[in-house]
Amino acid sequence: METISENTCFGGTQGVYRHKSSSTGGDMTFGLFLPAEAQDGPVPILWYLSGLTCTHENAMTKAGAQAWCAEQGIAIVFPDTSPRGEDVADDAAYDLGQGAGFYVDATQAPWAPHFQMWTYIADELPALLGENFAIDLERQAITGHSMGGHGALTLAMGMPGRFKSVSAFAPISNPTASDWGKKQLSAYLGDDQSLWAKHDATLMMRETGFNGPVLIDTGTQDQFIDLLKPEALAEAANARRQQATLRLQPGYDHSYFFVASFIEEHVAFHADALYAS
Amino acid sequence: METISENTCFGGTQGVYRHKSSSTGGDMTFGLFLPAEAQDGPVPILWYLSGLTCTHENAMTKAGAQAWCAEQGIAIVFPDTSPRGEDVADDAAYDLGQGAGFYVDATQAPWAPHFQMWTYIADELPALLGENFAIDLERQAITGHSMGGHGALTLAMGMPGRFKSVSAFAPISNPTASDWGKKQLSAYLGDDQSLWAKHDATLMMRETGFNGPVLIDTGTQDQFIDLLKPEALAEAANARRQQATLRLQPGYDHSYFFVASFIEEHVAFHADALYAS
Numbered sequence: 001m002e003t004i005s006e007n008t009c010f011g012g013t014q015g016v017y018r019h020k021s022s023s024t025g026g027d028m029t030f031g032l033f034l035p036a037e038a039q040d041g042p043v044p045i046l047w048y049l050s051g052l053t054c055t056h057e058n059a060m061t062k063a064g065a066q067a068w069c070a071e072q073g074i075a076i077v078f079p080d081t082s083p084r085g086e087d088v089a090d091d092a093a094y095d096l097g098q099g100a101g102f103y104v105d106a107t108q109a110p111w112a113p114h115f116q117m118w119t120y121i122a123d124e125l126p127a128l129l130g131e132n133f134a135i136d137l138e139r140q141a142i143t144g145h146s147m148g149g150h151g152a153l154t155l156a157m158g159m160p161g162r163f164k165s166v167s168a169f170a171p172i173s174n175p176t177a178s179d180w181g182k183k184q185l186s187a188y189l190g191d192d193q194s195l196w197a198k199h200d201a202t203l204m205m206r207e208t209g210f211n212g213p214v215l216i217d218t219g220t221q222d223q224f225i226d227l228l229k230p231e232a233l234a235e236a237a238n239a240r241r242q243q244a245t246l247r248l249q250p251g252y253d254h255s256y257f258f259v260a261s262f263i264e265e266h267v268a269f270h271a272d273a274l275y276a277s
Numbered sequence: 278m279e280t281i282s283e284n285t286c287f288g289g290t291q292g293v294y295r296h297k298s299s300s301t302g303g304d305m306t307f308g309l310f311l312p313a314e315a316q317d318g319p320v321p322i323l324w325y326l327s328g329l330t331c332t333h334e335n336a337m338t339k340a341g342a343q344a345w346c347a348e349q350g351i352a353i354v355f356p357d358t359s360p361r362g363e364d365v366a367d368d369a370a371y372d373l374g375q376g377a378g379f380y381v382d383a384t385q386a387p388w389a390p391h392f393q394m395w396t397y398i399a400d401e402l403p404a405l406l407g408e409n410f411a412i413d414l415e416r417q418a419i420t421g422h423s424m425g426g427h428g429a430l431t432l433a434m435g436m437p438g439r440f441k442s443v444s445a446f447a448p449i450s451n452p453t454a455s456d457w458g459k460k461q462l463s464a465y466l467g468d469d470q471s472l473w474a475k476h477d478a479t480l481m482m483r484e485t486g487f488n489g490p491v492l493i494d495t496g497t498q499d500q501f502i503d504l505l506k507p508e509a510l511a512e513a514a515n516a517r518r519q520q521a522t523l524r525l526q527p528g529y530d531h532s533y534f535f536v537a538s539f540i541e542e543h544v545a546f547h548a549d550a551l552y553a554s
Contacts, residue, residue, distance in 0.1 A: 220518045231515035238508035241497045243527035246511065250520035
C-alpha cells in the first residue's frame with residue numbers, strides 16, 4: 001500500500017492511499033479520515049460510497065464530513081467508484097464503465113475482469129483497513145450518495161450484521177425499474193433479471209429489510225429524482241414497517257451542497273448506532 | 278360559552294370550555310392551552326385532533342404538549358372527536374358514532390343532524406376561538422393522532438392556505454382502503470365512493486398535496502399499523518415530491534406514550550413554520 005498524501009484535518013488525518021487490488025485486478029485509490037482518537041486505539045468507521053463520475057476525491061473534499069466525524073471520533077473512508085486504467089473496459093457514456101461500477105460483481109464481458117466492486121467494498125477493502133489502520137471492524141456504518149446510496153443500501157441489506165446503521169443521500173432506489181440501473185445491471189450482470197434483485201434497494205427492502213436504523217434524504221428539487229424513485233423505496237420501507245426516517249428536503253437538488261447541508265445529521269445518526277453497544 | 282375549568286399550567290392557562298354549537302346542533306366541549314404570551318396579544322395556535330374513543334381530554338392530559346407549547350409561545354386546542362348526548366345517534370361499536378366523528382360532515386341518516394365535524398373544526402370553532410381568546414388566526418398549524426391524524430391531514434390539504442404546517446402521529450392514512458374508514462365513510466357519506474376521496478389523506482396527497490412542511494411519525498410496533506396504511510401515504514408523498522418527513526419509530530406502539538415521546542419535536546416543527554413569516 002502506498003501513501004499518496006496525508007493532511008492534518010480537524011485534529012486527525014485525512015489520507016489518500018493506493019494499493020494493488022486482487023478483486024479488481026489493478027490499482028485502487030481511497031481516501032481515509034482518521035480522527036485524533038485513532039492514535040489511542042481502534043475507532044468506529046463510516047463508509048461513504050460516491051455516485052456516478054466520482055472518484056475517491058469528490059466527497060472527501062466537498063461533503064464536509066470530516067468536521068463531524070472528528071467531533072464523533074469516527075473514521076470515514078471514501079472508496080473509488082470503479083476500477084480504472086487503460087487496460088480497464090470503459091464506455092463513452094458517463095453512466096457505464098469507469099466511474100460507474102454500481103457496486104456489483106460483473107459477470108459479463110467486457111466488464112467481468114475488473115468490475116468487481118461488491119467484493120472490493122464488502123471484503124477486500126475492509127480487510128486492508130483493519131490490517132493497516134486503527135479501525136474497529138466490529139463497529140461499521142455505511143452511507144452514500146446517488147449510485148453510492150444504492151451501494152450503501154444494497155450492501156447493508158445484503159450483509160446482515162455487518163453494518164450498525166445505513167443512510168443515503170438521494171439514492172438510486174429502484175434501479176431495476178429505472179434508466180439509472182436497467183442499462184448497467186444488464187451490461188454487468190446479463191439479462192437474467194432474477195440476478196438483479198439483490199442490487200435493488202426497493203426489492204431488498206421488500207425481501208429482507210435492515211436490522212437497524214435507516215436514514216434517507218432526498219431533495220424535492222433533485223433534477224434526477226424521477227430516476228431515483230424514492231417513492232418505491234418509501235413504499236417498501238413503510239410496508240415492511242422498517243425502522244426508518246425518510247425525508248424529502250424542500251428546495252435541495254442532487255449536488256454536494258445538498259449532501260453537505262445534511263452530513264452533520266447523518267454522521268450523528270451513525271454515531272448513535274456505532275456507540276450504542 | 279361556559280368555562281368548565283381553568284388551571285395555571287407552565288406559566289399559561291389550561292382551560293376547558295363548553296358552548297352551544299350551531300354546526301353539530303348541541304353542546305361541544307374543548308380544551309385550550311394559552312401560553313403566558315397570550316396575555317400580551319394574539320399568539321399562534323396549534324390544533325390537536327384526537328383519535329377514536331377520545332374526548333377533548335385525552336391528549337390534554339396525556340400528550341405533554343403544554344410544556345413545549347409554553348416554551349414556543351403557542352396556543353394548543355383540543356376539540357372533541359364527535360357530537361355527544363342522549364339525542365345524538367350512536368352505535369355499539371367503538372369506531373362509529375359518538376367518539377368517532379372522523380372529521381366529516383355526515384349526509385346520511387341517522388348521522389346527518391349532528392355529525393358535522395368538518396364544519397365544526399374548519400369554521401365554527403376557529404371563529405369562536407378568534408372572538409373569545411388572544412389567538413392569531415393568521416398563524417394556525419394542525420396535528421392529530423390516529424383518526425385525528427387523518428383529520429389533520431385532510432383538513433390541511435382540503436383548505437389550502439389555512440394551516441402553515443401539518444403533522445400527525447400514527448394517522449389513518451388511506452381510509453378508503455381500510456377497515457378504519459370504509460365502514461365509517463359509508464355510514465356517514467353513503468356508498469358513492471367519489472364523495473370519500475376528500476377524506477382520504479393518500480388520495481388528497483396524490484391530487485393536491487400540501488403547500489408547506491409535513492411531519493408524520495408512526496411506531497413500528499403500532500398494533501393498528503395494518504389499518505393505518507402508512508405505506509400508501511408514503512408512496513403518494515414521495516411520488517408527489519411533497520416536502521415531508523415521514524418517520525417509522527422503532528418499538529413504539531399506538532399509545533399516548535408514543536405521542537408524548539415525540540410531541541416536543543412536533544411542536545418545534547410547527548413553531549418553525551408558524552414563526553417563519
